[in-house]
Amino acid sequence: MKIAFFGAGQIGSALIKGMLHSNRISASEIYVKGGHSQTAANLQKELGFQLLTNLNDLFEMDLLVIATNNNNVLPILKSLPKTVLDKKIPIVSVAGGINLIEMTSVVGADYPVAHCIPNTPVQVGAGVLGVSFTKNIQPEEKEFILKSLSPLGAVYEVAEDDLGIVGSIAGCTPAFVAMLIESLGDAGVLHGLKRDLAYELVEQMLQGTATLALENKLHPAVLKDGVTSPGGSTIRGVAALEANNFRHALIAAIDATMSE
Ligand SMILES: NC(=O)c1ccc[n+]([C@@H]2O[C@H](COP(=O)([O-])OP(=O)(O)OC[C@H]3O[C@@H](n4cnc5c(N)ncnc54)[C@H](OP(=O)(O)O)[C@@H]3O)[C@@H](O)[C@H]2O)c1
Numbered sequence: 001m002k003i004a005f006f007g008a009g010q011i012g013s014a015l016i017k018g019m020l021h022s023n024r025i026s027a028s029e030i031y032v033k034g035g036h037s038q039t040a041a042n043l044q045k046e047l048g049f050q051l052l053t054n055l056n057d058l059f060e061m062d063l064l065v066i067a068t069n070n071n072n073v074l075p076i077l078k079s080l081p082k083t084v085l086d087k088k089i090p091i092v093s094v095a096g097g098i099n100l101i102e103m104t105s106v107v108g109a110d111y112p113v114a115h116c117i118p119n120t121p122v123q124v125g126a127g128v129l130g131v132s133f134t135k136n137i138q139p140e141e142k143e144f145i146l147k148s149l150s151p152l153g154a155v156y157e158v159a160e161d162d163l164g165i166v167g168s169i170a171g172c173t174p175a176f177v178a179m180l181i182e183s184l185g186d187a188g189v190l191h192g193l194k195r196d197l198a199y200e201l202v203e204q205m206l207q208g209t210a211t212l213a214l215e216n217k218l219h220p221a222v223l224k225d226g227v228t229s230p231g232g233s234t235i236r237g238v239a240a241l242e243a244n245n246f247r248h249a250l251i252a253a254i255d256a257t258m259s260e
Pocket of ligand 1: 006007008009010011012033034035036037038039040067068069070072076094095096097117118119120171
């Protein structure tokens with residue numbers, strides 16, 4: 001299985017690292033075409049993949065992943081050699097602002113293209129990926145793309161119109177959760193814990209709470225109620241959060257990510 005990546009910036013490098021982390025693909029099977037800076041070359045020294053300089057080498061690939069900013073996507077598609085287009089090598093674009101219709105207007109309505117929004121935990125195989133497909137895609141092409149993305153985390157097929165909100169609640173939120181870890185860590189330090197230990201306790205708690213919710217398919221309110229004994233410390237904390245508009249703060253934050 002050979003994968004070519006266009007772009008090795010924030011999300012491109014996270015996707016490449018995730019593929020390597022899974023051990024299902026080796027550095028010798030990953031090819032990266034960088035942009036104008038040394039970003040891709042520097043990452044190549046660290047991870048040992050192949051740098052791609054000749055677009056004709058794309059013919060050897062099984063999958064193309066475009067991880068550049070929006071304005072580069074259509075020019076990249078226009079630059080693909082005819083041999084690649086004729087072979088219909090599946091394309092996955094993770095660029096937020098270029099949709100499937102715009103992409104197929106370049107490569108053709110029957111070309112297998114996916115629009116995917118991943119989050120940065122893909123780099124440790126614990127990502128969330130929303131993915132939408134062109135309407136003419138063949139079932140086996142769709143299966144191949146879904147299987148190829150699966151080492152990166154949990155993959156959800158969604159309508160392309162929903163990719164924005166999927167990107168907000170799963171793609172932007174790692175930043176919010178990092179702030180949550182930092183804040184709860186500060187609280188731990190305030191009450192005498194060593195900083196490293198405080199962060200690790202919070203990180204383990206988040207992972208455990210998410211695992212409990214996922215494995216038992218628990219409604220979040222049931223999870224919360226299970227921790228709040230009458231007159232206890234947790235319900236006092238819940239009331240303090242409500243007094244500080246915790247829920248509204250989060251909903252407003254997601255709302256802000258959705259506005260231009
Ligand atoms: N960051 C995230 O968490 C995230 C999540 C989901 C989706 N996305 C989407 O992913 C896209 C990239 O975001 P990013 O945060 O990774 O941006 P970024 O860090 O700026 O990376 C973009 C990379 O694309 C490279 N590039 C530009 N033109 C190229 C070309 N013609 N061929 C090959 N590579 C080229 C750039 O290389 P040079 O700098 O060397 O020119 C740069 O390293 C955006 O559309 C964003 O909406 C990002």
